Amino acid sequence: MRFTARLAARASAAxxxxxxxxxxxxxxxxxxxxxxxxxxxxxxxxxxxxFDDVVYHFQHHTPGLLRLHREEADGFLFTYRLLQNRxxxxxxxxxxxxxxxxxxxxxxxRYLTEGMQFDALDAVSGDRALVELLLRDSNGISTGAPAGGxxxxxxxxxxADGAGEASGAESAPLVELRRRVQEFYGKDFLQQRSAETxxxxxxxxxxxxxxxxxxxxxxxxxxxxxxTALQHALPLQPGSFHALANDAYLLRxxxxxxLWAFAARLADELVGLLxxxxxxxxxxxxxxxxxxxxxxxxVRTGRLVFLDxxxxxxxxxxxxxxxxxxxxxxDLLDEAHAExxxxxxxxxxxxxxxxxxxxxxxxxxxxxxELYRGIGEQLDVRVQAGLLLPSRAARRSDLIxxxxxxxxxxxxxxxxQARERAIEQELHQRYAYNLITRNCVSEIFRGxxxxxxxxxxxxxxxxxxxRLHAAVRxxxxxxxxxxxxxxxxxxxxxxxxxxxxxxxxxQELLSYRSQRLETMYRRENPFVVxxxxxxxxxxTVYGPNPRDSFFVFFTDAVPTRPLLGAVxxxxxxxxxxxxxxxxxxxxxxxxxxxxxxxxxxxxxxxxLNLRKGTFDYVERAYRPMPAVAFPAG
Amino acid sequence: MTxxxxxxxxxxxxxxxxxxxSFSDSSESISxxxxxxxxxxxxxxxxxxxxxQNDVADYTYxxxxxxxxxxxxxxxxxxxxxxxxxxxxxxxxxxxxxxGQGLSKAKFTQTQVEVFAKNVSGxxxxxVQLVQQGYDSVKQK
Numbered sequence: 001m002r003f004t005a006r007l008a009a010r011a012s013a014a015x016x017x018x019x020x021x022x023x024x025x026x027x028x029x030x031x032x033x034x035x036x037x038x039x040x041x042x043x044x045x046x047x048x049x050x051f052d053d054v055v056y057h058f059q060h061h062t063p064g065l066l067r068l069h070r071e072e073a074d075g076f077l078f079t080y081r082l083l084q085n086r087x088x089x090x091x092x093x094x095x096x097x098x099x100x101x102x103x104x105x106x107x108x109x110r111y112l113t114e115g116m117q118f119d120a121l122d123a124v125s126g127d128r129a130l131v132e133l134l135l136r137d138s139n140g141i142s143t144g145a146p147a148g149g150x151x152x153x154x155x156x157x158x159x160a161d162g163a164g165e166a167s168g169a170e171s172a173p174l175v176e177l178r179r180r181v182q183e184f185y186g187k188d189f190l191q192q193r194s195a196e197t198x199x200x201x202x203x204x205x206x207x208x209x210x211x212x213x214x215x216x217x218x219x220x221x222x223x224x225x226x227x228t229a230l231q232h233a234l235p236l237q238p239g240s241f242h243a244l245a246n247d248a249y250l251l252r253x254x255x256x257x258x259l260w261a262f263a264a265r266l267a268d269e270l271v272g273l274l275x276x277x278x279x280x281x282x283x284x285x286x287x288x289x290x291x292x293x294x295x296x297x298x299v300r301t302g303r304l305v306f307l308d309x310x311x312x313x314x315x316x317x318x319x320x321x322x323x324x325x326x327x328x329x330x331d332l333l334d335e336a337h338a339e340x341x342x343x344x345x346x347x348x349x350x351x352x353x354x355x356x357x358x359x360x361x362x363x364x365x366x367x368x369x370e371l372y373r374g375i376g377e378q379l380d381v382r383v384q385a386g387l388l389l390p391s392r393a394a395r396r397s398d399l400i401x402x403x404x405x406x407x408x409x410x411x412x413x414x415x416x417q418a419r420e421r422a423i424e425q426e427l428h429q430r431y432a433y434n435l436i437t438r439n440c441v442s443e444i445f446r447g448x449x450x451x452x453x454x455x456x457x458x459x460x461x462x463x464x465x466x467r468l469h470a471a472v473r474x475x476x477x478x479x480x481x482x483x484x485x486x487x488x489x490x491x492x493x494x495x496x497x498x499x500x501x502x503x504x505x506x507q508e509l510l511s512y513r514s515q516r517l518e519t520m521y522r523r524e525n526p527f528v529v530x531x532x533x534x535x536x537x538x539x540t541v542y543g544p545n546p547r548d549s550f551f552v553f554f555t556d557a558v559p560t561r562p563l564l565g566a567v568x569x570x571x572x573x574x575x576x577x578x579x580x581x582x583x584x585x586x587x588x589x590x591x592x593x594x595x596x597x598x599x600x601x602x603x604x605x606x607x608l609n610l611r612k613g614t615f616d617y618v619e620r621a622y623r624p625m626p627a628v629a630f631p632a633g
Numbered sequence: 634m635t636x637x638x639x640x641x642x643x644x645x646x647x648x649x650x651x652x653x654x655s656f657s658d659s660s661e662s663i664s665x666x667x668x669x670x671x672x673x674x675x676x677x678x679x680x681x682x683x684x685x686q687n688d689v690a691d692y693t694y695x696x697x698x699x700x701x702x703x704x705x706x707x708x709x710x711x712x713x714x715x716x717x718x719x720x721x722x723x724x725x726x727x728x729x730x731x732x733g734q735g736l737s738k739a740k741f742t743q744t745q746v747e748v749f750a751k752n753v754s755g756x757x758x759x760x761v762q763l764v765q766q767g768y769d770s771v772k773q774k
Contacts (some may be wrong), residue, residue, distance in 0.1 A: 276755065
């Protein structure tokens with residue numbers, strides 16, 4: 001039954017996809033997405049702009065900044081529609097090829113420019129932190145290494161935290177790489193380069209380190225460690241790689257050949273890296289050498305050996321956290337296996353294997369292995385969003401420190417602090433969040449207007465009102481003033497978009513729970529479904545999510561909302577009272593859930609629903625095919 | 634405006650006043666962190682090389698019009714590449730083609746392109762040629 005339904009859903013999705021493809025061939029379009037309110041991070045709703053498979057949206061960041069985010073469209077829908085259980089109103093806006101390109105380029109450049117500007121703040125904050133560290137650990141002249149050491153990305157594959165080098169037999173692939181480097185650059189090249197790097201480190205000052213003192217410092221230190229690893233052909237650190245007996249990791253002959261060819265090319269590229277103009281050559285050299293060792297071991301043993309690629313941002317989930325949720329873990333394992341199989345197929349699909357392809361394979365291997373071992377052996381499981389790129393750091397204390405007097409360091413600190421404050425102020429001025437004039441909706445309209453004004457005048461700042469409005473009308477069919485006439489509210493903005501722009505199609509995407517209920521109403525007795533799914537106690541779709549407020553009845557699709565809302569208010573008050581008593585034991589979580597429950601139930605008394613419940617997991621079987629998310633046209 | 638919508642506006646106003654737009658939340662759901670079913674696919678999806686090249690072009694354009702320091706360009710380029718699963722961006726031809734495309738969009742002159750290409754490639758003739766190829770590909774459109 002379920003299989004048939006899924007088959008039908010896929011067929012329907014294929015038809016929609018085909019329909020979307022035909023439409024795309026006829027006319028370009030962008031989509032305005034308006035996300036329903038729910039409790040959580042965007043109680044007033046949210047908005048986004050979709051360009052094919054990429055979505056841009058503005059999010060509110062502490063402290064009061066509004067920043068542009070870029071996500072894959074499926075990822076955005078997965079988060080907002082499924083996990084956050086929000087309906088999404090889609091408005092498809094017809095645009096010319098030229099307008100499409102201008103708008104996409106504008107948002108992408110804004111995204112990248114913002115990234116550069118905030119990166120400059122990170123860099124100067126790093127400078128300040130490094131100088132503080134040097135000052136704290138210096139007595140007169142900064143000759144003592146910072147007590148805690150400094151984390152150097154990529155060094156963890158060859159070095160442990162602390163000082164000194166790994167002992168053990170030389171690594172054969174690195175012995176061979178060292179021979180090639182000596183043959184290409186000269187016998188003493190590595191020693192000379194190391195000596196030069198040491199001198200550069202001791203002579204480093206904020207004035208001679210380019211845009212960032214701290215980054216230049218860590219680049220040089222990473223380079224020095226990479227040279228040391230190569231000079232001594234160090235073996236991989238225990239725990240920094242995975243070599244497993246599991247037959248799932250047995251390599252077929254053609255896979256071994258593909259990995260061997262990739263390793264040969266990698267070795268050539270690593271020789272080239274030692275002549276690179278990039279200042280941060282140490283990190284890719286460390287990772288490349290570690291991968292080279294793992295690849296040789298894979299080919300030698302016929303079993304996949306891969307680097308551990310989980311980074312410092314990984315969360316650790318203990319077995320207690322998933323206790324009783326075996327189905328979810330199996331589903332996740334199946335998904336990780338499918339991702340690994342797809343990445344593995346790419347190894348032998350013909351053509352040159354790019355580093356990005358190998359990285360995907362490495363990432364998928366890590367994710368699958370982490371789940372497989374965690375579930376099988378009841379171990380902690382590390383989780384990390386996005387592509388896993390090897391970055392294992394070593395916190396080293398045997399550092400070559402810049403020779404700076406305390407007076408110089410104090411001057412360096414004052415300069416870094418002043419620069420940090422100046423950049424913070426500039427960013428705050430440029431990207432300050434404002435509820436009405438600069439929020440997630442108004443900034444999208446401002447972006448659309450700015451991009452098209454540039455097209456009309458060459459510079460948005462030079463455009464007169466009349467020319468700006470004309471340029472925007474020409475591109476989108478109409479002009480919307482950011483923040484005007486309540487359009488800063490997401491659901492009001494949908495109406496404005498549909499009434500103003502060249503909207504050729506609309507679609508209301510149901511939230512995850514509504515979508516599940518719709519299916520249930522079709523297949524089961526509607527009355528039974530209504531009774532069972534109307535509340536959090538007997539619902540088969542919704543399970544208590546610790547991030548949600550306390551409530552009993554769902555009120556997003558019932559005419560008796562005020563009545564049920566009153567019950568929810570009473571339940572929230574009750575939970576708050578229990579939470580008060582439980583305060584010493586649960587850290588106030590029940591109290592907070594109760595108070596939030598009351599707050600989010602109050603609008604229900606006035607027939608309005610905000611809270612819909614959220615999910616921390618959605619099984620793959622219930623995730624819509626990506627094509628379903630496109631308007632049907 | 635419907636009767637319901639009329640009620641909705643003041644309540645939404647209150648709520649947006651209290652909380653506003655989507656707030657960036659660093660905590661991840663279990664499934665998103667473990668499986669990242671969508672975020673992880675971008676590195677090598679069929680359009681992977683093109684997507685990377687476009688990002689490099691846009692980044693280059695954004696950089697040159699902001700007139701930053703040379704080392705920040707290379708650092709930023711490394712960040713762009715890492716988002717696409719690439720640590721050694723010098724070994725990927727798409728990097729240089731993308732740089733050329735970005736310079737063309739920024740309306741660099743031929744002489745400016747040659748200087749930029751020489752600096753970013755360390756004088757490597759093949760890489761200079763790839764930058765030129767990217768520059769010409771946009772100019773011809």
